[in-house]
Amino acid sequence: MYRQLALSVAVGLKPGRRVDAQTLWAPRPEGLLLWLHAGSAPDLAALCHLIQRLEQLEPMPEILMTMQEGLSCPCAMPDHVLVQPIPQDNIAQTTAFVQHFKPDFGLYCGAPLRAGLLWAMERQKVPLILTNARATDIDPPGFRLNRPAHQALALCFQHIICRDQSSARRINRLRPGLAPALPLGRLEEGGITPEANxxxxxxxxxxxxxxxxxxxxxxxxxxxxxxxxxxxxxxxxxxxxxxxxxxxxxxxxxxxxxxxxxxxxxxxxxxxxxxxxxxxxxxxxxxxxxxxxxxxxxxxxxxxxxxxxxxxxxxxxxxxxxxxxxxxxxxxxxxxxxxxxxxxxxxxxxxxxxxxxxxxxxxxxxxxxxxxxxxxxxxxxxRGAEVTDKVLEILQEQLDDKAF
CATH class of the missing domain: 3.40.50.2000 (Glycogen Phosphorylase B;)
Incomplete structure (x- = not known):
């Protein structure tokens, strides 16, 4: 309850009107489902690249992709990637979205952080990774009474990969006892070496x-x-x-x-x-x-x-x-x-x-x-190869956990 109240302070979470998930979103794909979210155009390009690398996961999950309003995919998506509109950040829509799709795990890339959606994922016990994180995205400078809200937001993620060392130090102070934030840099769009005979x-x-x-x-x-x-x-x-x-x-x-x-x-x-x-x-x-x-x-x-x-x-x-x-x-x-x-x-x-x-x-x-x-x-x-490799390692560990 404390964390729910803290996050409510962070974004002024409103109840919102009851929604019919069946009319807003496509049916949930069968099998294991990985949710990807892009906060900006560079983050989206990085995820498009990552999707190609996800094929090495065993078993390869189905993918649900959302992105910040105003973005569009720069290229055609494979058949196993379902692109859906992001829900409004109120309790009704975020809850309906998460209960409709029931992701098995998720990767949130960049900012802004949608606290309502993240809290809905956390309530559903969806393990989340945050990449391309900056300390100011989670713990912006200013009014210190908001500190509990920022801490509640940081606790939504099992793993956080930061852009730099200073961000990692600040974020780690918000989440004692959890896996430390790793200062590995940005997850970036990179190259997939094309095959040749x-x-x-x-x-x-x-x-x-x-x-x-x-x-x-x-x-x-x-x-x-x-x-x-x-x-x-x-x-x-x-x-x-x-x-x-x-x-x-x-x-x-x-x-x-x-x-x-x-x-x-x-x-x-x-x-x-x-x-x-x-x-x-x-x-x-x-x-x-x-x-x-x-x-x-x-x-x-x-x-x-x-x-x-x-x-x-x-x-x-x-x-x-x-x-x-x-x-x-x-x-x-x-x-x-x-x-x-x-x-x-x-x-x-x-x-x-x-x-x-x-x-x-x-x-x-x-x-x-x-x-x-x-x-x-x-x-x-x-660049960013270390981040990509670490993300794949974490996702494979989560897949292995789902197998037992």
Whole structure:
């Protein structure tokens, strides 16, 4: 009762009107259910990345995802992820939400903390993890009579992962006797290394030996003429430069190759397993599931769906995990935070047209420049790995507990 009163002080919890959960939310998935909540756009991007890593859990739970009002998923969710609206933070809606879905455990990422919903989870005895925590999110400075409310909020979580040491110290004072808050940093969006058939890599690598190679990945029809023009301009500086174009829809590769041949380019198509001889200027990847191959073979990647509007860009972290230096266009609204992190670290360079793409390529053909940029990008993708690993460890322990 004391903690309920304390949390009521924290947010002024109101009873709210009685709600019909069946009309507000989808049916509960069967089996074990993990609730994920994102407090901000970067937190949401981090959870989207984490969802891919959750596949290593055994057994893999169904996932219920909510997010702060105004956010939307930056990419399509797998079938086992149910995205639902967040309940209003009053007693009626939060209670109905928790009793309807009955999560087996939960992960709350970032702020603001919805005290009413967290208290409803705690009453239902849902074990919760908090990541990306700052002390000010739980224990803001100011009127000290609110301290019991802040302490009650901190006690809702079994595990807390903080951004820094000072936050961990302050939060630990609020929850004596519980698992100490860990100052591991942020759970961040990172890269999942794409798979590749090693036999294909080993078959292609000797054909590229001694030649500078760049990849235009996930290109759209409006970008491919600019890619070809950049390759033409680069011929003045590097006549042995090989361009690899992987269109976003591999089925367009045949028409793309035919058009390039008509323009005088010497082409090798992957669908016909053409050898990449010394005179080949452009390789067209018109088969599915080879992006991981070319990310491993090309030290420079232009990440497409970004020079023309309407597509929102593509995930830059996939090539970055494999040590590729990155170029990209200005239309990356779907991955803006990812590109901002890369640019701020010196791990990516923006281009706007064929000429600036050629200039970016010319710069990165210097091995030291490409290596420095690729290393910076790789470091960005690997940040937060310790947090991700710790979250997966805790979740697996909770899954194991559910099995007994």
């Amino acid at each position: 090693p036999r294909i890599v080993d078959h292609l690598r000797p054909q590229l030996t001694g030649r500078p190679v760049w990849l235009a990945a996930h290109t759209r029809a409006g970008e491919e003429p600019m890619v070809a023009e950049a390759q033409r301009q680069m011929g003045r500086y590097s006549h042995r430069l090989l361009c690899v174009i992987a269109p976003s829809e591999p089925e367009r590769g045949g028409a793309l190759a035919d058009g390039l041949i008509q323009q005088g380019w010497r082409i090798a198509r992957r669908s016909t397993n053409d050898p990449i001889t010394e005179d080949v200027q452009i390789v067209v990847v018109d088969v599915p599931d080879e992006m991981g191959v070319w990310y491993r073979l090309a030290p420079i990647t232009f990440v497409g769906s970004s020079l023309v509007s309407g597509y929102g860009g593509q995930d830059p972290f996939a090539p970055a995990t494999l040590g590729s230096a990155l170029l990209y266009g200005p239309n990356v609204g779907g991955y803006l935070d990812s590109y901002s992190r890369l640019v701020n670290a010196g791990g990516a360079r923006i281009v706007k047209d064929a000429s600036s793409l050629a200039q970016g390529l010319q710069l990165l053909l210097a091995p030291d420049k490409a290596a420095a940029q690729a290393h910076a990008a790789w470091e960005v993708t690997s």
